[in-house]
Amino acid sequence: MLAYLIKRILWMIPTLIAISIMSFIIIQLPPGDYLTSLVASLAEEGSVDQSTLAGLEKRYGLNQPIYVQYWKWISGIILRGDFGQSFEWRRPVSELIWQRLGLTFVISLSTMLFIWLVSFPIGIYSAIRKYSVGDYIASFVGFIGLAIPNFLLALVLMYVSFKYFGQSVGGLFSPEFRNAAWSFAKVRDLIQHLWVPIVVIGTAGTAGLIRIMRANLLDELNKPYVLTARAKGLPETRMLLKYPVRLALNPFVSRVGWELPELVSGAAITAIVLSLPTTGPLLLNALISQDMYLAGSFILMLSVLTVIGTLLSDILLAWLDPRIRYR
């Protein structure tokens, strides 16, 4: 196990280097840079004075060759833990991302819990009571959740919330609580607002997991060992949970690794539509305005988390399922 771990970690290093180069190149691919996009966005209204632009370009080093810029960036990260400065926000990148991570985690974790808590029981039920009314209803709702795009569902729920519940929509807090200190009332307000993002992000997720759970469990339930266990008199529920369900969990566990970057990027589209102060909208804005260091650092961070997450899920899987051999 240890040798496996060390080998995997060693492989991570060249992977991460390649990823950092790729993410930097991708950020630089659109023509122009932050300043050009700034000028273009102002083109209609007024123009940024050409002389000011030339000054900024020189100061930000935006007219230097790409490998120089890359080296400046990567050496800052490795040597000083400095992810660079965001042009648009004029603050260190690390500060910007850090501020939003807290709430992002809250939303992502609660959504994940929601998804698992809802989809496991329903998936198991669907499998045991195959083709029953309950199964059909669950599948139907599941497919609808899968078919409707997240952002559309978010907009509809927001409208419903505004029109029929008179709630203040969008964002995570009502205006009174936005800057207030944490209190019981503020937590309650947060929960009142949280249901829309959780339901939106959750429905698509539960739909998928229910179907997967159902399919896997059905596969297992047909196997001879289940028949044997029943014949031997093992109570149904205990038998179910200890054997087939455990095997049906394989695909979930292998996906857990990718939950990690999901946690951080926080369902970007939904967050943008709902104006949530999470990291997703931050990344989108950075990409649109070509805020080089913010976007690059963000993508690098997500990639690192994906790589680590994959490793974690591989280990988890190996621990869960003794049939898997280390290679």
Next chain:
Amino acid sequence: MNRFPRALYLLCFALFASAALAQYQQAPSLEGQDLPAVEERLPETPLVLEPVEEIGSYGGTLRGAIRGPARAGDLFRDINYENLVRFAPDTSGITPNIAERFEANDNATEFTFYLRPGMKWSDGDDYTADDVVFVYEAILTNEELSPGGPGKTLTDSSGQTGTVEKVDDYTVTFTFAEPHGLFLTHMAEDDGNVYSRFPSHYLSQYHADYNSDNIDSLVSDAGASGWVELFENMGGLVGGWGQFPDMPTVTAWHLTVPFGDSTIVEYQRNPYYWKVDPEGNQLPYIDTVSYEVIPDNEVAVLRTSAGEIDMMIGKTTYNSINNKAVLFDNMETGNYRFVNQIKVGQANAVLSLNLTHDDPALREVFQNKDFRIALSHALDRDTVIETFYVGQAQPWQSAPREQSIFYNEQLAKQYTEYDVEEANSILDGIYPDKNSDGIRLGADGEPISFVLLVPAELRVEYPDIAQQVKDNWREVGVDVQVSIQDETLIQTRRESNEYDAYMGVGLGGIDVITRADMYVASNAPSIGSAWSNEWAKWFDSDGASGEEPPADIRASMDLYKQLLASGDQETQNELMKQILQNAADGFYQIGISIDNPDLDYGIASNDLRNVPDQLFNSWGFVMPGSTNPEQFFLTR
């Protein structure tokens, strides 16, 4: 007998003093704070602002919406517009603001501003001529902070930099070698804001020339890479609105919660604000201005419908045509009204053929005026108006609005009739031969075919309009491919003259002189100079680069040069009218339609008063700042 007159004097003095003491009032929210008395906080002669409707009442929080730090310019337009001079609310002229009065000499080479003794920054320090000179010496002419040059306010018509001198503590003079005709206009625009945005007493400590002792320790403490970066992080030379709560200001409200900390940006009343209303109440009336950061337009529309946003005027963000119906339906629930806005732009879409194209065949075709006339007649403008502007527009070329003093009927309405036969007959006269697909052959025998660049994000309706343009022109035998690209990419193409035709917004409907690049070749690469790219470069560089234009284009350039060198508004207007007539005769661009003046709208809560019923939608005239938001008040 001697004591009587003395007593009388004392009595008079006491009466006068008490009257003087009772002369100014301050907001109730400032009571009990540890501040000097209001008379001491105001300058000797505060600016007296006449309210639009009535004297207002103190208090309240004004709620606005902003998309994000990329749109920080909206904060400038709304509540941070305090220059030495400013535009009148109806854009008719330039009025004193921070400067109590100003003088210009006859040939626009010397301008003097008289400041207000006793006027203070938001931290109580005095605003004096030293602050203006500091901006000139330490920032605009400093090689490291402004390596691109000092900007439009200090560059005269010959390209030389002027000088700024302090005459006394409250008088400052700008001097130029050659006339600088548009100086006052630039001082009233966003460019002129620098002179009142950077307090010398706060920023000089971050400047290497003024604080050579411990600048290095400050730099390393902040983790900056040099004093220039430190200065930029403390002051924000370009568009740093809403990011520097520690920097003192002279605006009506002072930043307390900057971008990034949460989802709001908040401003609180500035107790040292230097304007009063006619009854002596210190402005502003409103205590707090709070912007919610809403990146998504749909959420903003929902919030407005729910009555959670009080103000969105003077600009177009989510208050666009396609949202007008929804917002109209919810006016009662949301308790708001529409404010009539007039766009200062002109045509909704202007088609610019690159008259300076590198390919000689296309160049010859484009430069043929009859070709352009034919293309203009081939456009079905009525269908565009019905489909995209709900019938609320009229056919228009690239020309100033009817409401502008520069309105030129020939330029606005020539060749706007939809007449395919006429177009075909004109084209038959110049390029009669066609190939097997029906595409006309140009001068070199090749089919006339070019690419129309359409910016992806400028207007939602552009890609569809472009399709119709393509169909219309195909009908008369001209082949066009539509390419929808990002504005950033188009900008790069303009810089290298690698484009055939461009569809952009019509600028300069009311602000004609500042947008002269639509009518006279200048200011490359911009939306306005898309028709004249290389000639505009020739004008900008004084002949060093670009291509020398033909005589008629040069005639307009000469007129424009005279305009820039003239200090007299009347002369400038006359010259501009001549330029416009040249543009009418030359017919350089093809416009499609122009909005009716009552199509654009702003949103104001019914609780918000002293908002004019009609204003302009303009960045150049700094709307809504020019309508004096400091005298807005809330009735709730």
